[in-house]
Amino acid sequence: MIDNLCRYKNLILFCTIIFLSVLSSASSQWRKQTNIPFPYNNGYYLDVYFLPSNPQYGWISGFNGFVLRTTDGGTTWNGTEIFHNPMLESIHFVTPLIGYTSGGNGIYKSTDGGATWRDITPNSNAFTMWGCFFANQNVGLVVAGGCSNDGQTFLRTTDGGNTWSEFRTNIPNSGMTDIMLYSQDGLGYGSSSGLIWRTTDGGRTWSVFSQTGPNYWQEEITNIKNSFLVPISGEDCTGQRDDKGELRFSIDGGKSWRSYQTYHSMFGSFLINETSGWGVGDGASVNYTSDAGVTWQNRNC
Numbered sequence: 001m002i003d004n005l006c007r008y009k010n011l012i013l014f015c016t017i018i019f020l021s022v023l024s025s026a027s028s029q030w031r032k033q034t035n036i037p038f039p040y041n042n043g044y045y046l047d048v049y050f051l052p053s054n055p056q057y058g059w060i061s062g063f064n065g066f067v068l069r070t071t072d073g074g075t076t077w078n079g080t081e082i083f084h085n086p087m088l089e090s091i092h093f094v095t096p097l098i099g100y101t102s103g104g105n106g107i108y109k110s111t112d113g114g115a116t117w118r119d120i121t122p123n124s125n126a127f128t129m130w131g132c133f134f135a136n137q138n139v140g141l142v143v144a145g146g147c148s149n150d151g152q153t154f155l156r157t158t159d160g161g162n163t164w165s166e167f168r169t170n171i172p173n174s175g176m177t178d179i180m181l182y183s184q185d186g187l188g189y190g191s192s193s194g195l196i197w198r199t200t201d202g203g204r205t206w207s208v209f210s211q212t213g214p215n216y217w218q219e220e221i222t223n224i225k226n227s228f229l230v231p232i233s234g235e236d237c238t239g240q241r242d243d244k245g246e247l248r249f250s251i252d253g254g255k256s257w258r259s260y261q262t263y264h265s266m267f268g269s270f271l272i273n274e275t276s277g278w279g280v281g282d283g284a285s286v287n288y289t290s291d292a293g294v295t296w297q298n299r300n301c
Helices: 004-008
Strands: 018-022 028-032 045-050 058-062 066-070 078-081 088-093 099-103 106-110 129-134 140-144 152-157 165-169 176-181 188-192 195-199 207-211 222-224 227-233 245-250 258-261 266-271 277-281 285-289
Touching (some): 058 088, 058 099, 066 088, 088 129, 099 129, 106 129, 140 188, 222 266, 227 277, 245 285
Parallel strands (some): 045 088, 129 176
Antiparallel strands (some): 018 028, 058 066, 088 099, 129 140, 140 152, 152 165, 176 188, 188 195, 195 207, 222 227, 227 245, 227 266, 266 277, 277 285
């Protein structure tokens, strides 16, 4: 099993807990949240998601099975703990009540806005589950494997996690991390070390779409039209080195990539539009580009 815990020792992703308030495309500020209840105020957090249809609703997941939730845009927070999972890497909600979170030990579902969770982990031989994404409350995906000679596994459900099907392939030395799906029967993308994957049938089958560069740990993917932005950690499949990192940007649908060396392991990325985006990672690193990665500005918090 991949020892990904080591590489998180200095990670500050989109929140630990800190939130970015974007004032304009050219300026921003960071504001620390001090209203997190105990013991969650001492948590170490890895992913944040706000509901696009109503951004008053937001959720955060991290180590120790901690999940935070807000219904007022971050003014107040409540927490819960999912036991037996040391790391919740990914969290995604499709309605204010129905959502999913996943990590090394499996995937979990909430039907009450994140207050309680139940285990819906597939019965699979796949190692180290990672990111999840749901097109709606029934159809969704979770990914696993790739860095331990176990191949890549794409798990798909059409009934909200009650049953799962698998698509397996085996590209050496490329660990699955992130997944996204635009429609339940259509286009989607996945991220693994150095690779972008694509599906055109709602996640039933997958193939390599683009190679972003060497097969270094590539934790996330963000896409708008022909633009992609991915964060890179270290110089191997598992991303264990904290003093090496990149942000890789493509504006031609993955045909070519522009790389920016950050000298910190990078784990998070977000596109605002086809040319503007953010990358975050170790050492409170926050980087912003408005020209598709030609230049980057240091916006460390």
